[in-house]
Amino acid sequence: MSATINVYPPAQKGTYEPLDDKRGLYGIWLVIATEAFLFFSLFAGYLLMGSSKFRWQTNRPPKLGYALALLAILIGSSIVLMIGERMVKQRRYFAARVTLVITILMGFGFLALQAFEYLDHWTTLTPDTNAYGSIFYTITTLHAAHVIVGLLLLCYVLFLPQYEPASDSPHLPYKTVSLYWHFVDVVWIFVVVILYLIPHGIVYGF
């Protein structure tokens, strides 16, 4: 063949610009996807076990108050963290660290309040009471474990020496970890709807 096609090689003479700093973000999105399906599987298990007739009718739905308070804390923390992300974009790194501290404190507040909720529930329901107790505590504890992991990641970002964009990894640590934290919050919305709100509207054993 003699036809010629002119292909212009990409001009990339500047060695560091632009830096591809998005790999971490792609990674965390995929982690979130797979984690979302972990919760999806547990919710499916919950609905499967609960949908059989006459199961779980002896159980009262869990109290709404705690769940909604916990929801408020988490959504609040996400909003604070979003402000922090904006601060990083504006290169106001000290303000970003302050919002990070507030988020972390709210996360610890969530865990503390959930401990109270557990103490309250424990009197009537434990994981070995029946299958409902098993799945209720499994889902909420797994979510709490994700909160703990999220808190560790936030602490890691807090202790990072600098947020300036650099050619070395980690790239965009603040944004990456924030994404994970928002994911943990969104999971709690689903927990509240499926484990708390729906049972209050519909009697068990639907």
Next chain:
Amino acid sequence: MSTATVEQRLMEIWEEPKGLRGWFATVDHKEIGKRYLWTAMLFLLIGGVEALIMRIQLSRPDQAILPPEMYDQLFTMHGITMIFWYASPILSGFSNYVIPLMIGSRDMAYPRLNAFGYWTFLLSGILVYIGPCMGQAPHAGWFAYAPYTTAAYSAGHGMDFFSYALIFLTISTTAGAINFIVTILRLRAPGMTISKMPLLCYSTGTISCAIIFSMPSLSAALVMLELDRQWGTHFFDVAHGGNVLMWQQLFWFFGHPWVYVIFIPAMGILSMIFPVFSRRPIVGYPYLALSTVLTGLVGFGVWMHHMFSVGMSDMAMSFFSAGSMLVSIFTPIQIFAWLATMWKGRVVLKTPMYFALGAVAVLVIGGLNGTYTGVIPVDWQVHNTYFILAHIHYVLVGGNVLPVFAGFYYWYPKMTGRMMSERLGKWSFWIMMLGFNVGFFPMHLLGLAGMPRRIYTYAPGLGFGNLNMVVTVGSFIFAIGILISLYNFFYSMKHGEIAGKNPWNADTLEWALDSPPAPYAVAHIPVVTSRNPLWDDHDEFLDPENERVFDQGREVPATSWLDAIPVGISQMPAPTLAPLFIALAMFLFFLAMVFMWMWVALAGVILTFASGAYWAWPKRAAGEGAPA
């Protein structure tokens, strides 16, 4: 600047450190890919020996070589070794080694995560084999149906090893899948648009997505099982409101996509081999690509066909039966595309092509008898008989083992620089084909005659004896065929002909590199203009101004995912021990969880997070690695 200095400089940047530390710290995808291959081959041998012991036990009626409990443990270990620790990791090994070279890159997107994936794969395999060494192997088959697996019926630690090793492997596989997705979508050479990338990228990408979405349901099921076994919950306890079918639902929601995970990349390997040995571009590239993706997608809608005999509504059965039939539309598209490629091309019969053709023949038989079992009345008849055993072995040998051997013969020259012996290869192929068909075809007949699977022996008067003897003889012949190829691997490493860059005159980019490739793989990042870069007129590597060398550190260009337009330069990490540390810490955690040593488990968690922090900490702050 002369080329020599460019290559020397790249060599300095990309060369892995020598010595023991360097061996453990490597993040080179070529080295890790080879380790995946070796380790998975080792598991193939272990699983094969287990199968042969079972076949000796079954060769005559009323044999008493193995006690029943031992037999249960053997078939379980055979199943999980082959399905989890051989079939998927060996394909990861090929993809790991070949894909970055094929797309003109220098490493995977996350090299450290890649090393982590290998170490966790190896350590999870060791974890699952600690059980048998203690005489406490899992014994409930590879799908481990509850409630048989709960503490009441499965005492000892066998099922605990099963659960925790599988959760561990889940982490490894998911890490690998994330890596493949980002590598394939982000690191392709400039110009290699999504419609020009090799088909192996399509198949690996598809199954990586399937892994992301299906593996969590296995983890969830295993966590529930362990909570039931160790902590007294009631997930699979009907008396307390649990549901035993939940295990089957969760397991098969994972399990069917997993069948494709261990099958689709092997189809990708075949799609690479057929055009090369037919001396023409593949026929129907878009249809192949789409049918690959659609197979992966439909794989999520067929899981209940493993459960037809447990009882479900007619509606559900019709739906899942129809879904299963749909699969038998997409896979034949690939097979017909290969046939058309051969039809329109000029077939060159080398050993890789022998194995590829054999794979298609075996796969077609496995696919056809699979279509039978998708028909519900037939399924009820043959469920849990040797017919199903014949089906899965025809599918897995045709859809995994033979393509894997084709892949070995095809890429071995690239990996070692030497050709494998054609003579030994063809002997190995014919003996494997003979042994396999002699060994597994009679299983159809045994199944139709009513021989149930998973029995440790059978009575003399049932008429199973002769066929079982044939099966045993066949399986030993099959094993001899595999051993010949293994001998060939070692023999050719020393005595094989020097391969040169492109012994097969193939079309994809990895064949433009040295054999074996240099640590930096490509000196000049290629620019691709067609689907068969080495068969077109365009010189992908032409770069007289050294504009595409990228030698200011470990650099790889990143491109956009559809059009492969350069968008930036990715900085790759230096070799590090962090992945090994974190894998060891996780191993400690899972081992401790088997025995419920909770303080050790806590130590494992803390060590995991500590090594994670060491991993992710900026290198400049830790004082290692050169500042950019």
